[in-house]
Amino acid sequence: MTEPLYLHISGRLRQSIISGEYRPEDMLPSENELAALYNTSRVTVRKSLDVLESEGLIKPWHGKGYFVLPPKYTTFTLLFGDNMNEGRFxxxxxxxxxxxxxxxxxxxxxKHQMAIVTRRLLERGGKNLAYDEKFIPYERGVPSIEFEIHFAEFPDMFEERFAPMSLHTEMTIGVETAPEHVCAALRLNAPAPLMVVTRLIRAKDDQPIGYGKQYMTEDFGKLTAKSGYYIHDKL
Amino acid sequence: MTEPLYLHISGRLRQSIISGEYRPEDMLPSENELAALYNTSRVTVRKSLDVLESEGLIKPWHGKGYFVLPPKYTTFTLLFGDNMNEGRFxxxxxxxxxxxxxxxxxxxxxKHQMAIVTRRLLERGGKNLAYDEKFIPYERGVPSIEFEIHFAEFPDMFEERFAPMSLHTEMTIGVETAPEHVCAALRLNAPAPLMVVTRLIRAKDDQPIGYGKQYMTEDFGKLTAKSGYYIHDKL
DNA sequence: AAGTGGTCTAGACCACTTC
DNA sequence: AAGTGGTCTAGACCACTTT
Known part of the structure; x- marks a missing residue:
């Protein structure tokens, strides 16, 4: 139950940084000073500083000391897929x-290579909320398996064929005027601008292996994102 | 120039995980085994494993070993503000x-508390791309300063009054039918659905201190986000 | 030369898991 | 009991920065 010393130290320092006692560009006490202050070894102090560094709060400068970093307001963490799974496809x-x-x-x-497409409609509460298209390259010799994957979500469907950790996804979020077949499926009277999320799945060698588009209506809801050191689960 | 041993070890292990040699749920060799394998101390091995843990690749389990984690496809990193600064406000x-x-x-x-608002129009290449509203609480006794901040961006404008590290932002992305004054400013003929990004800035005590809405047209471009271990700057 | 962080060692003791 | 990770120590040597 008793908190490890290194977490105690990093907690105190984090608090001092967040409260503004140390401001960006400021320098923290040196490792030796902290070791003396907490009556511990340099190794333990370093471990506590490693924690703060991995959180992006401080940066060590060889020969000088540990600096407090300015916050990066332009980096957000977006949780996608939470409201995608509510409802029925x-x-x-x-x-x-x-x-x-x-x-x-x-x-x-x-040239002339075909693609496999799956198109789905997301319903919730009797409303058509979103329309979903996924495309993957068609390759001869890898036959019917491809047709079974359409129940899986991006990019789970690739885990059998690719090392899962090697996949990465590029996402764009924007507004597009939906094409006719999408409007028809969503029962929109006229071509309307919709929120569109595209996802391009790449394998380790950057080879694209899947492309998806999701058209979302106003009823679908919003995507949410967060930024700030403060929201870390620690503290 | 020679690579530190602990980075060499973590690099090798990372490669093995990404290539699929170790798959999610697999267990890595124990600390002692790795120490023997690389003819080094347990401390150095631990340091290399700490690197992979902070990257979210593995998770230690007390008494058992280090497990490879499954990738989290629903977490994206969104870079916001990059295309916000191209153009003229x-x-x-x-x-x-x-x-x-x-x-x-x-x-x-x-009740009856007023708010300060700034409204801006983003132009690029002769086109109206986006419309931008920011609201902050009005408080008596903190007078004209507020009017000078309107050149600053969210949440920079708060850095004088709040500890920068204490601020955090909640963002939503969605489609909304723009209100009339926005349509007018953007010279849209009729009320149209636009991509809307809202940002709520909170101080350390979760007190809201700023709220902003950005209405973006189809011409504005898209937001981009990425996921996947593979894009880490390391490797 | 003195102080700083960067890497590494060879131990120790503890708590948790498995057999 | 044996193996695992979790914490911590008291050194060592190196590279970088400041004086």
Whole structure:
């Protein structure tokens, strides 16, 4: 139950930084001073400073000392997929198609290479909230398996074929005027601007292996993001 | 120039995890095994494992060993403000106003408390791309200073009065039908759905100290976000 | 030369898990 | 009891910065 010393020290220092006692550009006491102050070894002090460094609060400068960093307000953590799983998906289509120019470029398909598409509609409370398209390259010799994946979410569906840790995703969020088939599925009277989230899944070698677009109506809700050191689960 | 041993070890292990040699749920060799393998001390091995833990790749389990974690696909890092600074802002209004219900709730204003508003228009290449509103509580006795801050960006403007590290921001991204004054400023013919980013700045005690809304047109561009271990600057 | 952080060692004792 | 990770010590030597 008793708190380890190194967490006690990092906690005290974090508090001092957040409260403004140490401000950005300020220097913390040296490792030796802290070791003397808390009557402990330099190793333990270093461990507590490592904690704060990994949280992005401080940066050591060889030969000088530990500096307090200015906060980065432009970096947000976005949690995506939370409200995606509330509601019910209805499949509209699972097919092999000749890809559009956009899809072909995003997936870097070869000429005449086909793509597999799944299209789904998200319903919640009797309302059509979102429309969802996923595209993956079609390759001969990897047959029916592809048709089973359409129940899985991005990028879970790739875990069988790729090392999971090697996948990464690029996301864009914007407004687009939805194409007709999307408007029809969502039962919109006229082409309307919708929030569109695209996701491009890449494997370790940056090879694109999946591309998805989600069209979200006003009823769908909002995406949320957070920034700030203060929200760390520690403290 | 020679790479420290602990980084060498963590690099090798990271490579093994990303390549799929160790998969999620797998256990890494024990600290003692690694120490023997690399002919080094347990302390150095621990330091290399700490690196991977702070990257979210592994999790130690007391008495058992180090487990490889499954990737979290729902956590994205969003860089906001990059395309906000390209272009030119034109101030439309700086004023003390009676707040709307929305503003009053977000800022948790007292009854009859006023708010300061700044409204701006973002132009780029002759096009109106975005409209920007910021609200902060008005307090008597903190007078004209407030009017000077309107050149600063959220949340920089608060750094004088609050400990910078104590601020945090909650963001929502969604589609809203823009109110009339926004449509007028953006020269839209009819009320149109726009991408709306709201930001609520809170101080350390969770007290709201600023609220901003940005309405973005289709021309503005998209927000981008990334996920995946693979994009870490290391490796 | 003196102070700072960066790396590393060879131990120690504890708490948790497995057998 | 044996193996695992968790914490901590008291040194050592190096590289960088300041005086």
């Amino acid at each position: 209805r499949f509209q289509e699972v097919n092999i198609i000749r890809p559009s120019k956009e899809i072909s470029e995003k997936l870097q398909l070869k | 034109r101030f439309q209004e700086v004023n003390i106003i009676r707040p709307s219900k929305e503003i009053s709730e977000k800022l948790q204003l007292k």
